[in-house]
Amino acid sequence: MKRNVLIIGAGGVAHVVAHKCAQNNAVLGDIHIASRTLSKCQAIIDSVHEKGSLQQDRHLQAHALDAMDIDATKFLIRATHSQIVINVGSPFLNMSVLAACIETGAAYLDTAIHEDPAKVCETPPWYANYEWKRRDACKDARVTAVLGVGFDPGVVNAYARYALDNCFDSVDSIDIIDINAGSHGRYFATNFDPEINFREFTSTVWSWENNAWKSNAMFEHRQDWDMPVTGKVTTYLTGHDELHSMSQNLGVPNIRFWMSFGEHYINVFNVLKNLGLLSEQPVRTARGQEVVPLEVVKAVLPDPASLAPAYTGKTVIGDLIKGIKGGRTQEVLVYNVCDHRACYEEVGSQAISYTAGVPAVAAAMLIANGTWDIGEMANVEELDPAPFIALMNRMGLVTRIRDAQGDRVLDPQQEAPGKTAPARLVNY
DSSP: OOOOEEEEOOSHHHHHHHHHHHHTHHHHOOEEEEESOHHHHHHHHHHHHHHTOOSSSOOEEEEEOOTTOHHHHHHHHHHTTOSEEEEOSOGGGHHHHHHHHHHHTOEEEESSOOOOTTOOSOSSOGGGGTGGGGHHHHHHHTOOEEEOOBTTTBHHHHHHHHHHHHTOSEEEEEEEEEEEOOBOOSSSOOSSOHHHHHHTTSSOEEEEETTEEEEEOTTSOEEEEEETTTEEEEEEEOOOTTHHHHHHHSOOSEEEEEEEOOHHHHHHHHHHHHTTTTOOSOEEOTTSOEEOHHHHHHHHSOOGGGGGGGOBSEEEEEEEEEEEETTEEEEEEEEEEEEHHHHHHHHSOOHHHHHHHHHHHHHHHHHHTTSSOOSSEEEGGGSOHHHHHHHHHHHTOOEEEEETTEEEEOOHHHHSTTOOOOSSOOOO
């Protein structure tokens, strides 16, 4: 059993993670929240108390921390006796926090691939540029590190793993479809950190086609999907984190990521990009001050956490998988529907943060009880998805499956009774 959680970050996802850890602190133990800005951590703690999220009366404390400082992070892990670290700060922090976990023996979880602030859309697979270089170090130290365990990446990886193991003899394609059919009422805003959000879209869009990487331009390819709840929605082919592990681990020749964008978002994005305001490279102003345009745009846009009170509508995110079963072609959609208003009423969050935060806590609980405590590094599709899906069904993210038998809640034990996978799956 591992106990006591250190949450690094104090944004919208960290807000959800703190609430969900509090709701399950009988399993997870004490909870600590750390960020550069102590007041943001304290505001999350105040919210936890206001919502009555604490399952038990256990320690809940805020800390000021520069997580780029490995020694300071190691000190805090040890001082708080934290055996699980959930990194939901900026992806720029990943390698520093991972290093601190390896040196202290704490389990490590994150929700996105590490990024270098000076680089965007690097050569794929992105995990090979950073995290996977620490695989041996994790294994030697017997440190569990679960990478990319938000929703996408994260849950969609588990959906793919489940479908491959239970619904198909062979799979030809996985299309990950991310639709936000909600409205926040602002002129323009991003649903998570604007800097990280824009960096995904300003350069090459990578997809996995015919067992090779294919480069595309943003908004070059569009596709309409008829999805549950939302009906027909237009999406665009986009590069995304999960492609970079799933392409290497699942043996599927075609894996693509599609995201919905409204015309207004596209128009504003294109203006900002064409003006050079989404550049990650510094420029010098007429007064001689050096600034990064993308950081300036981030500073003037709404804080994503501030969108929650007025957000209405739903998100639909899932995997559309096509392949062969028993000699016949088959199509399966594994998906989740999440309601912005319901998320706000429960934890004071919008659905984008909720869908990213709940899976990280579910993974922490599976590490705490030993199910996913594998003592090495893994991406989500390398782990048994059944307990993960079952736990999220009870925590607020219900998985559904649509196939030839209809549309229903996916209960892994009912769909595949008695079938369990090893803690660490062997790659194809």
